[in-house]
Amino acid sequence: MADLSDFRAEARAWLEANFPASLRAQSEAVAELIPGGEKPTGDALLWKQRMAAKGWGTPTWPKAYGGGGLSAAEARVLAEEMAAIGAGNPVQGMGTSMFGPTLLEYGTEAQKQRHIPPIVRGEVRWCQGYSEPGAGSDLASLTTRCEDAGDHWKINGQKIWTSGAQYADWCFCLVRTDTSRKHEGISFVLIDMHQAGVETRPIRLIAGSSPFCETFFTDARVEKDDMVGPLNGGWAIGKRLLQHERSGQGGARLMGAGKPLPEIAASYVEEDELGAEDVRGRIIAQAVDARAHTLTMARAAVESRGNLNPSAATSVMKNSGAKLGQDKAELTLEVMGARGLGWAGEAFTDEERTAVRVWLSGKATTIFGGSSEIQNNIIAKRILGLPDPLGSN
Amino acid sequence: MAVLTEEQSLLRDAARTWTQEKSPVSAFRKVRDAAAPLAYDPAAFAEMAQMGWTGVIIPEEYGGSDFGWLSLGLILEETGRTLTASPILASAAASGAILLGGTATQKEAWLPKIASGEVVGALAVDEGPHHAPAKVATTAKKTGAGWTLDGAKTFVLEGMAAGLLVVSARTSGNAGDEDGISLFLVPAEARGVTRQALKLADSRGAANVTFAGVELGAEALLGEAGKGHALLEKTLDRARAALAAEMLGSAVQAFETTLDYLKTRVQFGQVIGSFQALQHRAAKMFTDLELSRSCVEAALTAIDNDAADVSELVSLAKAKMGDTLHLVSNEMVQMHGGIGMTDEHDAGLYLKRARAQETAFGGQAWHRDRYARLQGF
Numbered sequence: 069m070a071d072l073s074d075f076r077a078e079a080r081a082w083l084e085a086n087f088p089a090s091l092r093a094q095s096e097a098v099a100e101l102i103p104g105g106e107k108p109t110g111d112a113l114l115w116k117q118r119m120a121a122k123g124w125g126t127p128t129w130p131k132a133y134g135g136g137g138l139s140a141a142e143a144r145v146l147a148e149e150m151a152a153i154g155a156g157n158p159v160q161g162m163g164t165s166m167f168g169p170t171l172l173e174y175g176t177e178a179q180k181q182r183h184i185p186p187i188v189r190g191e192v193r194w195c196q197g198y199s200e201p202g203a204g205s206d207l208a209s210l211t212t213r214c215e216d217a218g219d220h221w222k223i224n225g226q227k228i229w230t231s232g233a234q235y236a237d238w239c240f241c242l243v244r245t246d247t248s249r250k251h252e253g254i255s256f257v258l259i260d261m262h263q264a265g266v267e268t269r270p271i272r273l274i275a276g277s278s279p280f281c282e283t284f285f286t287d288a289r290v291e292k293d294d295m296v297g298p299l300n301g302g303w304a305i306g307k308r309l310l311q312h313e314r315s316g317q318g319g320a321r322l323m324g325a326g327k328p329l330p331e332i333a334a335s336y337v338e339e340d341e342l343g344a345e346d347v348r349g350r351i352i353a354q355a356v357d358a359r360a361h362t363l364t365m366a367r368a369a370v371e372s373r374g375n376l377n378p379s380a381a382t383s384v385m386k387n388s389g390a391k392l393g394q395d396k397a398e399l400t401l402e403v404m405g406a407r408g409l410g411w412a413g414e415a416f417t418d419e420e421r422t423a424v425r426v427w428l429s430g431k432a433t434t435i436f437g438g439s440s441e442i443q444n445n446i447i448a449k450r451i452l453g454l455p456d457p458l459g460s461n
Numbered sequence: 462m463a464v465l466t467e468e469q470s471l472l473r474d475a476a477r478t479w480t481q482e483k484s485p486v487s488a489f490r491k492v493r494d495a496a497a498p499l500a501y502d503p504a505a506f507a508e509m510a511q512m513g514w515t516g517v518i519i520p521e522e523y524g525g526s527d528f529g530w531l532s533l534g535l536i537l538e539e540t541g542r543t544l545t546a547s548p549i550l551a552s553a554a555a556s557g558a559i560l561l562g563g564t565a566t567q568k569e570a571w572l573p574k575i576a577s578g579e580v581v582g583a584l585a586v587d588e589g590p591h592h593a594p595a596k597v598a599t600t601a602k603k604t605g606a607g608w609t610l611d612g613a614k615t616f617v618l619e620g621m622a623a624g625l626l627v628v629s630a631r632t633s634g635n636a637g638d639e640d641g642i643s644l645f646l647v648p649a650e651a652r653g654v655t656r657q658a659l660k661l662a663d664s665r666g667a668a669n670v671t672f673a674g675v676e677l678g679a680e681a682l683l684g685e686a687g688k689g690h691a692l693l694e695k696t697l698d699r700a701r702a703a704l705a706a707e708m709l710g711s712a713v714q715a716f717e718t719t720l721d722y723l724k725t726r727v728q729f730g731q732v733i734g735s736f737q738a739l740q741h742r743a744a745k746m747f748t749d750l751e752l753s754r755s756c757v758e759a760a761l762t763a764i765d766n767d768a769a770d771v772s773e774l775v776s777l778a779k780a781k782m783g784d785t786l787h788l789v790s791n792e793m794v795q796m797h798g799g800i801g802m803t804d805e806h807d808a809g810l811y812l813k814r815a816r817a818q819e820t821a822f823g824g825q826a827w828h829r830d831r832y833a834r835l836q837g838f
Contacts, residue, residue, distance in 0.1 A: 337591070341591055346826035439795075
């Protein structure tokens, strides 16, 4: 492991020299589940440029496309060193966590050359065109049409829950190229969002924000060489991408950031009040589950022995992480009492107004990226080998 | 469902018809979106008062119908179904205090006005983020023939709408002591009373209220000085049971809306309600709702009968109903999937209301603990 300690020293030195001190103060901030629309400025922009140039925003991607070229073990060390100083990944997004890894696996050399370097540099934002109003859990029933228009593909239809579509430059999208077959009639295309045939409409959610959109395609144009994989061969690629999405979600992000529950409880609950023991018991149970989750993540990392590819086991981590985050949010609210329901105004602290929104927006974590029910189906079918009452999927 | 008298059946049917026609969820949404100053529609409340809903627990001699708490529960179950915002519950709780502890003069002074809907009453009890009726630091000092009130109350339900505040204050002892608490009838417009409207997630009316040297006459004291804790708990038990009835309505409607969705949403070529995993979760919710209804009705009936075990049954009802509502409100969002996360759908309104109802007058943990203590565990 001498190499790793060398690398750790190298990473630490580089971060020390390049991570702007002014960003450290923000490390406590609650990470947004869905990135917003603001482009970084000042030190945040500087940090992004430095990380992009180093390729460490996409640490395991090949150097040929500008990536960091690190091993999985080195990438873990880098993540630990970054966490230790409160440094976030400034180029992180759907391009780095979902689309990039999928394109590296399935794309042509020309497609990789065209689309990967701008992701590495954090220059383009990608969004995901998967769900439709009639195709949620049953994603393969999607109906957005893609037709051959001679020198290009023509797209017509509607997507929903397109995260960040209003800010996105590109959309990776599942479309129907054959109406006579279900799974075998789907293709995977890349749509330039900056064209007349694309319209996005933000959807207001229960927490008050609008991180998702409805996205409408009307004769939208896709270049011929922006179809990934073969015609009618998009389903396998689309599913692979979902595994990358889930593995990104299984991490600490879904478990809920911010102060530990016992610390919050200490400032809101008096030990002698009715129900305090009851709440304490549930806080302990949540802490035990959270630790078990963290240990399982670590075990999975060790057992994968550097294999970065996600597996069906990511469904386990996604469900576990999402539940932990929701439990934490519910307990935070309960601990804060009526103050935890504060929505607006000076009567409440920032922490309280945030808690109620984290609680509400967190309800999406068991719905998006494949609902808990769908993850459980995957676990039952692919890991446990139980029969699928729906037939093949 | 409890066996109802003919009067109660008529009352429930009238409440159901009125709420469904005049006060569907869209009416509450309108109030929310307009950020109505009292967080309810005064015209709708006037209609409710016209129908006698503000006087259900008030004796006929004071302008009410004296139908009792179970009857009030029937109305609140219906308003809870459609998330109707109104001060019916808060006013009933305040009038309950006067009925239980008031002199004939106090009853004469306030009950007819509450029964007619002219005055809204509210309980100003808690001083922190958690329900804690004995933790009273607000003081009332004897000054001449009357009292001077100093302190602050938090999360007063319908505190902005209230014309009358029933305030717990300490006339002796320290915060946490049950002895030394007294209740006072405080007109909201009295000098020294200031109110701050609170914007909560559920968009209902609530306020923080401060009392700075508020001068009260001798007639403001409700019940015996220093012995108010028992009266306060009795009053709160009525408010908790009434709230549990409202929660039952919210939970039943949240469940029924979800059940409809299970029967109509098609994925994988079939309605999602055909999946056994979802069927079992629906069956569990139905079971919990049946159990909860028994507890809520038992608590309200015990109050009407002035039974010895009111407190136990009320804590049982608030704890069990709270757990069921918690589950159903979460499942409403989850089973609707993405559409349940949108502000346009009703699921979020039920979810937000649910947590506010759970929290008010003691949450599940609080009532489980109280139930255990009353049972001698």
